Amino acid sequence: MTKRENNLIRNPVFPPRRGTFRAWGRSGQTKLTLLPWLIPALFLSAWIAASETGLIPTYLLPHPLEVGRAGYNYIFGKVGDASFAGRFLGDASASLIRVGTGFGVAVIFGIPLGILSGRLSVVQRLMGTTVNALRAVPGISWLPLALVWFGIGMKTTVFLVALAAFFPIYLNAAAGARQINPLLLQAGAMMGVKRLRGTFAILLPGSMPHMMTGLRLGLGIAWAYLVLGELTGVPNGLGAVIMDARMLGRIDIIVVGIIIIAIMGRLGDQLLTISLRFCFKSARRTS
Amino acid sequence: MRPKLTAISKTDPGTRKTILEINKLRKVFSVNGSFLTVLDCIDFSVKSGEMICILGRSGCGKSTLLKMLAGFLTPSSGEILLNGKPVSDPGTDRCVVFQEDTLFPWLTVQENIAFGLRGRNKDKKGIRKEVDRFLALVGLTEFRDYLPREISGGMKQRVALARVLILKPQILFMDEPFASLDAQTREEMQNLLLSLWEKLSHTIIFVTHDVNEAITLSDRILVMSKNPGRIREDIHVNLARPRKLEKEEFIFFSRKLYEHLCD
Ligand SMILES: Nc1ncnc2c1ncn2[C@@H]1O[C@H](COP(=O)(O)OP(=O)(O)OP(=O)(O)O)[C@@H](O)[C@H]1O
Ligand SMILES: [Mg+2]
Numbered sequence: 001m002t003k004r005e006n007n008l009i010r011n012p013v014f015p016p017r018r019g020t021f022r023a024w025g026r027s028g029q030t031k032l033t034l035l036p037w038l039i040p041a042l043f044l045s046a047w048i049a050a051s052e053t054g055l056i057p058t059y060l061l062p063h064p065l066e067v068g069r070a071g072y073n074y075i076f077g078k079v080g081d082a083s084f085a086g087r088f089l090g091d092a093s094a095s096l097i098r099v100g101t102g103f104g105v106a107v108i109f110g111i112p113l114g115i116l117s118g119r120l121s122v123v124q125r126l127m128g129t130t131v132n133a134l135r136a137v138p139g140i141s142w143l144p145l146a147l148v149w150f151g152i153g154m155k156t157t158v159f160l161v162a163l164a165a166f167f168p169i170y171l172n173a174a175a176g177a178r179q180i181n182p183l184l185l186q187a188g189a190m191m192g193v194k195r196l197r198g199t200f201a202i203l204l205p206g207s208m209p210h211m212m213t214g215l216r217l218g219l220g221i222a223w224a225y226l227v228l229g230e231l232t233g234v235p236n237g238l239g240a241v242i243m244d245a246r247m248l249g250r251i252d253i254i255v256v257g258i259i260i261i262a263i264m265g266r267l268g269d270q271l272l273t274i275s276l277r278f279c280f281k282s283a284r285r286t287s
Numbered sequence: 288m289r290p291k292l293t294a295i296s297k298t299d300p301g302t303r304k305t306i307l308e309i310n311k312l313r314k315v316f317s318v319n320g321s322f323l324t325v326l327d328c329i330d331f332s333v334k335s336g337e338m339i340c341i342l343g344r345s346g347c348g349k350s351t352l353l354k355m356l357a358g359f360l361t362p363s364s365g366e367i368l369l370n371g372k373p374v375s376d377p378g379t380d381r382c383v384v385f386q387e388d389t390l391f392p393w394l395t396v397q398e399n400i401a402f403g404l405r406g407r408n409k410d411k412k413g414i415r416k417e418v419d420r421f422l423a424l425v426g427l428t429e430f431r432d433y434l435p436r437e438i439s440g441g442m443k444q445r446v447a448l449a450r451v452l453i454l455k456p457q458i459l460f461m462d463e464p465f466a467s468l469d470a471q472t473r474e475e476m477q478n479l480l481l482s483l484w485e486k487l488s489h490t491i492i493f494v495t496h497d498v499n500e501a502i503t504l505s506d507r508i509l510v511m512s513k514n515p516g517r518i519r520e521d522i523h524v525n526l527a528r529p530r531k532l533e534k535e536e537f538i539f540f541s542r543k544l545y546e547h548l549c550d
Contacts, residue, residue, distance in 0.1 A: 186359055187389040189377040191403035191454060201402075205393045282393035285434055 062252045070252035071259070074241075084253050087241065092264070094236040095226055098154060099268070102161025103222045110166045110218070111211065114173025115203060124174070131170065139164045139225055147232060157229030157237075164225040165218035172214025176207025205282030212276055212287050219272055223265045238264075306490055307333040307356070307458055312365035314351055325351050327515040329365070333458070338484055338491045340501035342548065343511030349494045350386075352516070353460050356492070357383045369457065379403065382451035384461040388443050390435040396446050397422060397431040403454045421449040424483060441472040445479070452483065458490045465500070477503055481529075498544050502537060503530050510547055520547060 044064065050056045051063040058066075070084070077085030117123040139160060150156040180203065188202045204211075230239025238261050245253035276283040312329035315322050325348040333339055343349050354360040356367060358377040367374040369381065390399050397418050404414045422428045425445040430438055435446070444464050451459060465473045477500065484491060495501055501508045502524055510520040522544070530537055 181389070183385060183387055183389045184391065186377065187383075187385065187391075189359075190357060190379070190381070190383055191450070192379040192406045194406075197406060201405075202391070205391070208393070285393045 059251065062255065067252045067255045067259075070250070071256040074253065074256055083248065084241070084245070084250070087236075088260075091236050091238050091241050092260070094234075095230065095238045096264075098157045098229070098237065099161060099219075099222050099226050102158040102226070103165050103219055105158065105162035106165035106169050106218055106222070107215070109162075110169030110214070111173050114170040114211075114214070115177045115199070115207065117170075118174040118177025118207070119203070131167070135167045135171075140228060143228065143232070146229075152232055153234050156232065157226060157234070160225045160229045161222045165222040168217035168221060169211075169214045172210045172217070173207060176210025176214075177203060179210070180206040205280070205286075208280060208282040209287035212273070212283055215272060215276070216269055219268055220265065223261060223268070227261065303334040303336055305332050306335045306370060307492075308368040308371075309356075310366050310368070312352075312355065312367065313363045314348070314355060314360070315363040324515040326355075327517055329516075329518055331509060331518060331521065333490060333492065335490055336488050337507060338493065338505045340505040340508045341492060341494045341511060342496065342498065342501045342508050342544075343516065344496060344513055344548065347511045347513040348516030349496075349511065350462055353383065353462050353492070353494055357381050357460055379454045380457040382454060382456040382459055384444070384447045384451060384459070384464045386463045386466060388435065388440070388447075390443055390446055390450075392435050395432050395434055396427055396438065396442075399435070399446050400450045400453055402450060417453055421453045424452070424486070425449045425479065439472075441468050441476060444468070444476060448480070448483070452487065452489070456489070458492065461491065461493045463494055463496065466495070466497070473500070480504065498541050498548065499532060499537075502526070502541055502544065503532070508544070510544075522547075 047061070048064050051058070051061070062070075073082060073085050075086075075088040079086040113123075113127065117127050142160060142163060143156075146156040146159050150159055184202055184206060185198065188198050193201060226237075227239035227242070230237040231243050233243070234240050238257055242254050242257040245251070245257065309329055309331055312326060313324070314326040315324050317323070329352065341349055341352070351360065355362050356374070358374055358381065361375075374381070391402065394402065400421055401414050401418045404417060419428070422431055425448060427442060427445055427449070430442060435443055438446075447464070465476045468476060480491075481504065483489075493501075493504055506524050508520075508522045508524060509518050510522065511517065512519040524540070526534075526536055526540060532538075
């Protein structure tokens with residue numbers, strides 16, 4: 001027997017210990033880092049080819065370089081140099097605040113109500129029909145009403161975002177709370193867990209995978225309704241930029257706006273996932 | 288009538304105080320409008336420090352009985368007295384090791400074991416010390432940072448045992464806890480349970496449908512009958528410990544008991 005084998009028998013190799021950071025990523029991810037960029041790259045190549053060959057006229061879709069230049073100007077240019085120059089910071093922060101507030105309101109109502117209706121059939125009966133009926137109403141039908149109620153601007157946008165994000169958050173929290181293994185609750189009760197601790201120590205972690213799905217869906221929808229709310233004529237925000245650009249016939253800026261929204265939506269999703277995993281053991285370990 | 292299997296065992300002094308008393312316990316379920324009497328006339332008492340096995344075939348109501356004792360189900364009639372006081376809700380004085388995996392999947396082995404203590408306002412250091420002690424008792428010190436999904440079924444049942452033993456319950460209920468383990472692991476777990484029982488002298492009610500398991504573990508076996516579930520016999524096992532499956536007296540006893548169970 002070699003020394004190494006001998007060593008192995010005395011100190012068997014256990015799987016690595018749980019480190020906070022190790023658990024964030026999934027193994028095997030590193031080899032595939034480039035894969036997510038494949039589709040954007042193909043898309044970009046096709047766009048360049050179409051522009052170079054003149055297949056798509058520039059008044060419909062400008063050349064990528066032109067869009068790039070417009071984007072650079074929009075983000076890094078000095079305010080007042082040209083129209084749209086340097087507006088990025090103001091627009092992005094205005095939009096972020098609206099998304100954040102609307103999403104926050106949706107979370108504050110969605111999670112507790114969802115958990116309650118997942119656990120208590122009284123609440124489920126009380127809320128179920130209404131929620132499902134309201135859910136069937138397309139968010140855009142609220143726009144005229146919201147405009148009348150809140151006027152143009154922050155409040156309307158936040159209202160639309162919160163309303164739209166509420167449903168996936170609520171429904172997934174309810175599903176998560178409903179599917180918890182009742183034996184876990186019994187085990188908790190037997191170990192002396194009362195109502196309040198049971199909620200935070202068993203109910204929330206037990207429904208975490210579902211809740212995370214709901215939060216991510218909610219945040220995605222929040223971006224969609226943000227732009228809808230901002231299209232109504234607010235002075236700043238990413239949706240407002242797109243609207244202004246359309247009026248001025250600046251297709252390049254429209255494309256820049258779309259790309260920025262896509263990137264921010266993607267980053268927001270990632271940030272949400274990472275911060276949930278950072279804050280909750282259950283998010284790190286079970287989803 | 289069949290002769291009684293054995294006389295009173297010598298390990299049972301009979302002077303210990305009664306801890307659990309069950310009188311005329313009955314459980315009726317209503318299923319689709321009709322009534323199903325699952326348990327009827329359950330009468331027995333348990334002395335402090337005893338390890339009792341409840342032996343019965345599948346569906347005779349063993350789990351239902353245990354759930355009522357633990358406080359998860361309310362009896363249709365009859366009473367359960369723990370130290371003379373009626374039992375109503377689940378509580379840390381009566382703990383259960385379930386047949387299924389009921390560890391919290393988002394907690395590590397040591398966090399699962401500490402779970403019950405966290406609820407009592409105890410200082411962190413004290414909890415840590417207790418957890419270390421019980422990790423060592425069930426032989427899982429090496430695996431303290433593992434998640435339930437990363438350990439085997441046998442290890443999970445050790446964690447399930449440790450997380451309730453640490454609460455020092457007055458009485459421990461175990462519902463076929465080793466039924467899903469392979470033969471060797473089951474034997475290992477039985478030996479572990481016996482050594483813990485000797486060290487910590489708990490009162491244990493152990494439910495099983497395995498005759499040999501019942502004989503290996505306990506000094507007293509309650510044999511249940513089916514439809515409705517009743518306690519048909521209260522048998523004392525006076526075989527010397529450690530009880531080895533290969534021994535002639537064990538085989539003899541086991542065969543006798545098996546006949547009792549079957550008719
Ligand atoms: N909640 C319930 N509603 C209606 N009937 C039930 C309920 N729980 C158990 N029963 C019935 O009670 C009987 C006994 O069930 P129980 O689970 O106690 O059996 P068991 O002895 O533990 O069986 P096993 O060894 O297979 O676990 C079964 O016939 C079952 O159908
Ligand atoms: Mg059972």
